[in-house]
Amino acid sequence: MTENPNPDTTLDSRALIGDLAAYREPNNARSAFELVITAVPFVLLWTLMWAVLDAGYWIGLLLSVPAAGFLVRLFMIQHDCGHGSFFRRRVANDWVGRAIGVVTLTPYGFWRRSHALHHASSGNLDRRGIGDIDTLTVDEFRALTPWRQLLYRLYRHPMVMFGLGPAYLFILRHRLPMGLMRNGWGPWASAMSTNAAIAILVAALIWLVGAGPFLLVQLPTTLLAASIGVWLFYVQHQFEDTLWEHEKDWSVHEAALHGSSHYDLPGVLRWFTANIGVHHVHHLSSRTPYYRLPEVLRDHPELRNAGRLTLLQSLKAVRLVLWDEEKRRLISFSQASGKSAMGRR
Numbered sequence: 001m002t003e004n005p006n007p008d009t010t011l012d013s014r015a016l017i018g019d020l021a022a023y024r025e026p027n028n029a030r031s032a033f034e035l036v037i038t039a040v041p042f043v044l045l046w047t048l049m050w051a052v053l054d055a056g057y058w059i060g061l062l063l064s065v066p067a068a069g070f071l072v073r074l075f076m077i078q079h080d081c082g083h084g085s086f087f088r089r090r091v092a093n094d095w096v097g098r099a100i101g102v103v104t105l106t107p108y109g110f111w112r113r114s115h116a117l118h119h120a121s122s123g124n125l126d127r128r129g130i131g132d133i134d135t136l137t138v139d140e141f142r143a144l145t146p147w148r149q150l151l152y153r154l155y156r157h158p159m160v161m162f163g164l165g166p167a168y169l170f171i172l173r174h175r176l177p178m179g180l181m182r183n184g185w186g187p188w189a190s191a192m193s194t195n196a197a198i199a200i201l202v203a204a205l206i207w208l209v210g211a212g213p214f215l216l217v218q219l220p221t222t223l224l225a226a227s228i229g230v231w232l233f234y235v236q237h238q239f240e241d242t243l244w245e246h247e248k249d250w251s252v253h254e255a256a257l258h259g260s261s262h263y264d265l266p267g268v269l270r271w272f273t274a275n276i277g278v279h280h281v282h283h284l285s286s287r288t289p290y291y292r293l294p295e296v297l298r299d300h301p302e303l304r305n306a307g308r309l310t311l312l313q314s315l316k317a318v319r320l321v322l323w324d325e326e327k328r329r330l331i332s333f334s335q336a337s338g339k340s341a342m343g344r345r
Helices: 013-023 028-051 057-082 090-104 108-121 138-143 146-155 158-175 186-209 211-237 252-258 267-272 279-284 290-299 311-319 333-343
Strands: 262-264 308-310 322-324 329-331
Touching (some): 013 279, 028 290, 090 186, 108 186, 138 322, 158 186, 158 211, 279 290
Parallel strands (some): 262 308
16 A cells, blocks of 8 residues: 555646547547447347247346447447547437437436536545545545444445446436436436337337346346446546545546546457546547547557556455545545544554
8 A cells, every 4th residue: 555646647637638639530430330239239139138038047147248248338339429429420429329328228418417517527525426426535424423324334335336226326316317407407308208218118129028028138138237337437436546636626637537547458348348448538538439549548558557457456446435535545444444543542
């Protein structure tokens, strides 16, 4: 454990933003190809899962793993559409994003707005609450009542964070645009139109295959994809050497570079997650299409080790739940307890 875990200060986040402008232009043909090779296999796998139900449900459950992978990839395409980086024209981004949102159970307009707020405030201790994993400082946690401390512990428990939480988020919470109603009727219209389209699609599929088979195919795929999605979002900012600052010291560029991880996954996982692990570059240049992010790492090797997490290292991030403002790192509940005991001596 180092006393100063903050990243390499030789990287100039503002200069990098200028360098990354060269990668922002999407290729419409490449984007269309990426969409086809993601959507078509997902539909085929869904159909195959339904077709093999009579042969044994365990076969369908095995097929739900790659199906969930393609569903995650569809969400990443929706994500790029929300940033206006998948196609050159906004209208194409918006309509593809809306259509995918019906499958991912994520209202496009509502999510795009909340995700933009996340990008605008990530790492800012004074602007937490929208599009983030709720994270308390050590002092904030200690100031809570025992009951509220218990609730926070439950919220950060892996079974809730990556099990119950994703199911609640995608199946229930996305149905109503809570938290953004003050921004007008846009989020409400996005959520309600997506809900209506989901209802029509579900009704059509139930009519075609039956309610039981539909649930047996759709539920495991959706739940697994939701958990994967939340896990990816978690490790993008919840790692030991991340960066949090109060408003007076916070910089959107520094937070993008040093508060976002480079989740260096094996090749097949990079493909299914659409390079979202190159998250520090994404936050520096959100208009860069995901298929151009490897070009950035190739041309700027100094970015490869910035905030780098391997798959094995990322598993340790689950226990990091509180921001230690003194040591400027995320720590575990046990570390916070030990620190408190030392302070009483």
